[in-house]
Amino acid sequence: MDNNFSDNRNSFLDMTFLNSINWISVIHKIIGIILMIQGVLTSLTIIGAIIGVPIIFAGKNLFASGGNLSDYKFSRSMNEIKKFFINYKKYWKVIFMIYIAGIVSILLFIVILVFSVINASKALPKSNPNDGIASISTTNDNNTNTTNTTTDQPSNDQSAPELDELHKLMEEVVTNGDTDALNKYSKEQLRLLRNTLYAEKGYIFTGDLKSYFESKPWYHGTVVDQDTIQLTDYEKAFINAIREKEGLPNINNDGSVSQTQTSNDSGEELEELHEVMDEVVNGNESVLENYSKEKLRLLRNTLYAEKGYIFTGDLKGYFKSKPWYHGHISNQDSIPLSSEEKVFVDAIKKYESQ
Numbered sequence: 001m002d003n004n005f006s007d008n009r010n011s012f013l014d015m016t017f018l019n020s021i022n023w024i025s026v027i028h029k030i031i032g033i034i035l036m037i038q039g040v041l042t043s044l045t046i047i048g049a050i051i052g053v054p055i056i057f058a059g060k061n062l063f064a065s066g067g068n069l070s071d072y073k074f075s076r077s078m079n080e081i082k083k084f085f086i087n088y089k090k091y092w093k094v095i096f097m098i099y100i101a102g103i104v105s106i107l108l109f110i111v112i113l114v115f116s117v118i119n120a121s122k123a124l125p126k127s128n129p130n131d132g133i134a135s136i137s138t139t140n141d142n143n144t145n146t147t148n149t150t151t152d153q154p155s156n157d158q159s160a161p162e163l164d165e166l167h168k169l170m171e172e173v174v175t176n177g178d179t180d181a182l183n184k185y186s187k188e189q190l191r192l193l194r195n196t197l198y199a200e201k202g203y204i205f206t207g208d209l210k211s212y213f214e215s216k217p218w219y220h221g222t223v224v225d226q227d228t229i230q231l232t233d234y235e236k237a238f239i240n241a242i243r244e245k246e247g248l249p250n251i252n253n254d255g256s257v258s259q260t261q262t263s264n265d266s267g268e269e270l271e272e273l274h275e276v277m278d279e280v281v282n283g284n285e286s287v288l289e290n291y292s293k294e295k296l297r298l299l300r301n302t303l304y305a306e307k308g309y310i311f312t313g314d315l316k317g318y319f320k321s322k323p324w325y326h327g328h329i330s331n332q333d334s335i336p337l338s339s340e341e342k343v344f345v346d347a348i349k350k351y352e353s354q
Helices: 023-064 074-087 089-122 161-175 187-200 207-214 233-246 268-281 285-290 293-306 313-320 339-352
Strands: none
Touching (some): 161 233, 187 207, 187 233, 268 285, 268 293, 268 339, 285 339, 293 339
């Protein structure tokens, strides 16, 4: 399973499903509905009161006259209505203000509704065949032939920009031997490219890759064990070219991706370090429960070893045996750590102290 996460997660978070929702538009609509309901109810209440008061007094006087319209004194009813409004003048001022607020609420709803319609029309997708490629690539190479005749598993969805980009690069890197074509990609983008091949073959991811690929209409996860995914020599060459740019060990000859390697040349300690670090930074701190205190100590110090810290004691001999280790910093306090690395170190120390 490839959970070799990068420290830089900001670019990936921009691709998540939650960021694709126009929350401002949603909030506008909710507020608009509430304001409309308030305005309608307020208006009905005021209108009912204005109409109801005269009817009540008119009915009272008509009843007092015994139902005889000839004895009905219209002026008497009007005087009582006038007296009522004078006695309760302060209350009617409040009611009138509420009525105005209701009218304003309805007007605000109409304005919000108009803006929502305008925003919705602007958000309609454009018929641009290159839409979506920016999630992986940094530039477009219009001079490259995008027809891939060598890959065994071409995309069934020709509208999938990630797959189009993947096969275009495979053609460049493997068929044309141009590994420099990968230089324009960041490590995070290389990671996405590499895993897009496994996503195309149906691998079920975990963590951030799970949510990323599940948002793609062409993705259908069906394979739990990545080691069962068979890669052609063509695909293995492409994967290894990317992993070399990432500073990762190559995949095995049988096409599977190993969690650990039998040789110290593989840099397995660094691979495991970044896998666990990304899990912890992404909120899965419980992954550290699987490690003994000694293993946690090694994991924590592997981070400093990667940055070139010169150890003493048993750690000196341990890391000196690793071909990737090159100690050149004697003061550990002078080693700068990113905010994510600090979170990782603090989490390990907490588990070490338990």
